[in-house]
Amino acid sequence: MILILKSGATDDQIDHVIERVEALGLQAHLSRGTFRTILGIIGDESKIDAEAIRAIPGVASVVPVLPPYKLASREAHPDFSIVDVGGVKIGGGNLAMIAGPCSVEEEDRMYRIAEQVSAAGANIFRGGAFKPRTSPYAFQGLGEEGLKRLRDAGHAHGMPVVTEVTDPRLVEVVCKYADMLQIGARNMQNFALLNEVGACNHPVLLKRGMSATVNDLLMCAEYILSQGNANVVLCERGIKGFDTATRNLFDVSAVPLVHQLSHLPIIVDPSHATGKPELIPACAMAGIAAGADGVHIEVHDCPEVAKSDGPQALLPEQYAEVASQMKALAELLGKTISPTPEKTA
Template sequence: MILILKGGATDDQIDHVIERVEAMGLQAHLSRGTFRTIIGIIGDETQIVVESIRAIPAVAKVVPVLPPYKLASREAHPDASVVDVSGVKIGGGNVALIAGPCSVEEEDRMHRIAESVVSAGANIFRGGAFKPRTSPYAFQGLGEEGLRRLRDVGQAYGVPVVTEVTDPRLVELVAEYADMLQVGARNMQNFALLNEVGASKRPVLLKRGMSATVTDLLMCAEYILSKGNPNVVLCERGIKGFDPATRNVYDVAAVPLVHQLSHLPIIVDPSHATGKPDLIPPCAMAGLAAGADGVHVEVHDCPEVAKSDGPQALLPEQYDELASQMKSLAELLGKTVSPLPEKTA
């Protein structure tokens, strides 16, 4: 951390600042310039009470050197993290192919979709049992019955499942059924929920908020990490823009940026980012090419009767073609689509 002192600061004022820094158990490195005096602070920045430093009359500005997301930063963890979702690895060269319908629906339909996407190469199956919707009159999900159906399908096809949790009070329930807990875009800054999923120790898929910066996303991941849960996977799913041509603005540059700033894996969700089936395959490939550790795609066998987000779902045969392309691209990039765990007897 660097302290920039006010112009004209006296020797006594400078000595006072140094005394306050050293009282925190840190070292102060004084540098006098022609117009400014700067004090560099060396040591554990977590010991610094920034508000107290700012309150010293001679201090003009406090400039952090390390990012505010300590645990999520590359400085804290130089090597890329690998998150294990019941045997399926994400990050560190391991690619996740997450697929399934937006909402958990009829049992036979769930089995048909799961069979098709797993056969195509998907290694995590998704489906929403609790759905936060813009309208209170829209389908809100099947609740615990949806969780049971999702779990049954996962067990039938030997694939881990991920589903969204929308309320801190539901974390324990959802964790009983799901291998991975999803925090959706609308709940990215629901700090009570972040604390609860952090305490659950289940792997967490954290989606970027619709108007969130990359720093906002990493700060929310910090909440989960600070509760002792290191298994966080970030998700770029598009941010709000002014052009209605696509559902959101697909910020593919966020992928390499996150890899520069953080050790956490990041996947892309071109389904929510674009909202258009024709755009999903090229945007999925673009995300992988940019370094994404996985791709999340919504798939439905009859989008016109889907209970939610049917227009942005791929048909099973479309996903089969895309999955083949993604596996080839991953191989070209020196990565591996994580295999499904072996079934136990």
């Protein structure tokens, strides 16, 4: 940690800062420049309350050398993590192919879509049973009945399932049916929910908030990791921009940046990032080329009757085409699309 002192800091103020630092069992190295005086702090930074130090007269700013997300950082875990979701591996060169409708719908439709995306190469089936919607009058999901339909359809075709959990009180029931818990963009900073999923052993898919920085995303992952759950996968799903031509701004640079800063896997969601089916294939390929550990795509066999987000869903035949392209690109980059346990057998 580095303390930058004010240009007019007196010797007494500097000595007081040094005394406070040394009282914590740390070492302070003083460096006087032409315009600035700085103190380099050596030792366990966790002992320092940055806000308390910043309040000492003479201190201009406190600059941490190590990132605040200790457990999510590459410093804490130099090797890339691999997260196992019902036998499907994500990270470390293993790609997740997540596909399915936005919302869980009729039972026969769920089985039909699961069969189609599985045949195309998907290895994780997705669908929302609890839907946080902008309007209170919009379809909110089928609840526990939706969880049953999702699980049965996915498992019938050899795929583990991922679904969103929206409330700490729902974690236990969602864990009964899902192989992976999704924290949606609106709940990225729902800290009570993050702590609750951190206390369980289920893998977690943490989506980046619509106005969140990469640092914000990693700090939220830290909440989950700090509770003992190391099975966290991040998701870049677009952030709010000024251009209304697409639903969100697809920040593909977040993928290599996260890999530079963290050991956690990160996937991309071009469906929510663009909101336009015609843009999904190119953005999916861009995500893989940038180093993404998987791609999350919404698929529906009749988007016009979809309960939610129908306009951004691919048809099964469109998904099959882009899945084939993603397989070819993955092979070119030396990556593997992780097979489901059933397909491995």
